[in-house]
Structure formats: structure tokens, C-alpha cells
């Protein structure tokens with residue numbers, strides 16, 4: 001009997017440990033709640049995202065309604081992200097990381113800070129958090145393996161001038177200055193490829209990276225996709241439409257430090273996004289340009305060597321000793337937190353729809369939580385303090 005109990009205890013611990021971290025298989029999709037956010041795990045130093053290419057319009061998330069907000073889907077950019085990733089894999093044998101917001105922009109704008117992104121809705125807010133958790137997971141893997149990398153935020157613009165608009169966080173008028181000026185610290189410090197300016201294989205300057213022969217813009221232009229900035233089209237003229245990069249480019253590029261550079265690519269519609277044949281054709285070209293860009297500026301080893309250990313951490317590593325049990329549970333859940341952590345630690349429990357169903361401060365070492373009936377088949381338990389999330393785990397409700 002004792003042996004049997006020990007065996008059950010051992011299995012139980014193994015099960016809990018397995019839930020803390022997850023070994024991700026490159027090329028495979030992982031989802032947040034309700035499949036609103038999708039992460040295709042990668043194993044190379046390239047991250048792609050499509051924050052405005054979603055279709056889902058669940059009725060329980062009200063349409064966003066905020067002053068000055070945009071609600072239009074960037075047509076076929078989700079498809080473009082997938083095709084680009086497939087084409088990069090075909091070229092290198094390595095998988096880029098891909099983060100996709102599958103919610104329609106009416107419900108969630110995954111290229112804005114939280115208040116505007118979710119417009120106060122908790123379910124959309126949860127999806128927003130997941131989008132950025134997956135981004136963080138991708139970044140952690142890139143930094144932990146190659147120490148540096150490139151992030152591309154994919155969008156679509158509806159402007160009349162049919163060219164790619166590449167955003168580096170430099171405004172239209174800032175891009176109009178001379179190469180000598182744009183190479184100065186004032187402009188470099190604002191650039192989403194700031195780290196690359198200080199550390200690139202050819203030792204070239206900011207202007208070369210933005211609009212030289214091996215700039216991303218020119219690599220696309222050479223292959224039949226006009227782009228600004230590029231060598232052939234160095235800046236958008238005053239009065240012409242131009243997007244210079246948004247929230248994600250700012251958050252995940254290197255303008256604010258770090259060794260992952262960011263470029264926002266706003267794709268025109270005609271011949272690029274207007275049908276899936278053109279999406280696939282452009283995705284293949286973008287993949288060639290990206291691999292070339294990484295080869296020329298970032299890495300000396302062959303592209304086939306860029307893949308690294310196929311593992312990553314999906315959720316934060318737990319503080320030692322934090323436990324939520326039993327799992328599966330029948331009626332009540334126990335949240336156990338060691339003494340040193342319990343100071344100002346809180347719990348939140350979300351149901352399958354991302355709705356917050358229980359929260360509170362962990363006052364003693366152990367909190368006993370009963371959830372509102374009828375119970376659903378699983379929940380997400382999150383434990384956090386003012387420094388961030390300490391623990392996150394799915395718990396399953398068992399009906400006997």
C-alpha cells in the first residue's frame with residue numbers, strides 16, 4: 001500500500017513538473033485560449049508576426065469602439081506569414097518563429113498597447129497577453145541560442161502607391177535627411193535596427209542598412225517588389241503616404257536596446273496580397289530576401305547551421321515549491337506557495353473563455369479555492385506578484 005502511494009505521488013509530481021515547461025517542436029503550432037493566438041515554434045534567429053491578419057469574430061468579445069482606432073484587417077497577411085515561414089524552411093531547413101493573432105482587428109489589435117488593443121475587454125486582454133508571451137518565448141529562444149536575431153512585423157497598407165513601406169521607427173521627414181546625417185547618433189538611437197548598425201558583418205553604416213544595395217528594401221526591389229526606403233527609392237516624398245513602424249517594432253526591435261532588430265513591413269495590395277497565388281509568390285521572395293539579409297549582415301555560418309536546440313520555455317519557470325493541486329481536481333483547488341513568495345502574491349483563475357472566475361491575495365501559505373458552478377472542463381491558474389507572473393498552469397476538472 002505504501003509503495004502504491006509513493007508511486008502515485010511520484011507520477012503526480014512528474015505530471016506537475018511537465019506542465020511547468022513545455023518542449024516545443026519546431027514547425028508545430030501552439031495556441032492560447034480558444035485558439036485566438038497561434039505560435040508556430042521556431043529554431044532559428046528569425047521571428048515573424050502577423051498582428052492584423054485575423055478572421056475570428058467571437059460574439060462574447062464586443063467590437064472595439066475607441067476614438068481614432070483602426071479596425072480593418074490587413075488582408076492575407078496571416079497567409080503571408082505562414083508562406084514566408086514555409087519558404088524560409090525550404091531554403092534553410094530551419095523554422096522561423098511565427099506569432100499570429102487569429103482574432104479580427106475589430107476584436108483585438110495586437111500592434112497597440114493594451115488599453116487600445118483590447119478596449120477594456122478581459123478576453124481580448126488575455127489574448128493580447130498571450131500574443132506577447134509567445135513573442136517573449138520566441139525572443140528568449142533566439143537570444144539563448146544565437147544571441148541576436150531579426151524580427152519582422154507583417155502588415156498590409158491600402159495606400160495608392162504600390163510599394164512596400166518598411167518601418168524603422170524613423171519618420172518620413174527623418175528619412176529625408178542625407179546619408180551623412182542619418183548615420184549620426186541622433187538618428188541611429190531611434191532606429192529599430194540600432195543594434196545592427198553597431199554590429200554588422202560588413203561594418204556598414206545606418207544609411208547602407210536602410211537604403212544601400214543590401215538593405216531589405218533594395219533586396220525586395222531587386223526581385224520585383226518596389227520598396228521604400230531602398231537604394232532606388234530612398235524615402236517617401238512629403239505628401240506621400242508612409243508607415244514608419246508601430247508598437248511591436250518599437251517593443252521588439254533594438255531601438256530601446258537589446259540584440260534583436262525589428263523591421264515593420266507594410267505590403268501593398270496589387271500583385272502582392274490580392275490573391276493567394278501572389279501571396280505565395282511574394283512570400284517566397286521575402287524569404288529569399290530575409291535569408292540574404294541575415295547572411296550578409298548577421299551570421300558567418302551557412303543558413304543550414306542556423307537551427308539550434310529545438311526547445312523553448314512556453315510559460316515562466318515556477319518559483320520552487322509553488323503548487324496547485326489536485327490536478328485533475330473534483331471540487332476545490334489548493335494553491336500552495338512557499339513562505340518567501342507569499343508576500344503580496346496573488347492568484348487569478350480563468351475559465352475556458354478567458355473569463356476571470358476567481359482571484360485573490362494569497363494570505364497564508366495555502367489558499368483553498370472553490371470555483372463557481374457549473375464547473376468547466378479546464379481552467380488556467382496564474383500566480384503573480386508585482387514583479388510579474390510566477391506560475392501559470394492549466395488545471396483540469398474531473399467529473400466522476
Ligand SMILES: [Zn+2]
Pocket residue numbers: 052074154155156
Ligand atoms: Zn497592420
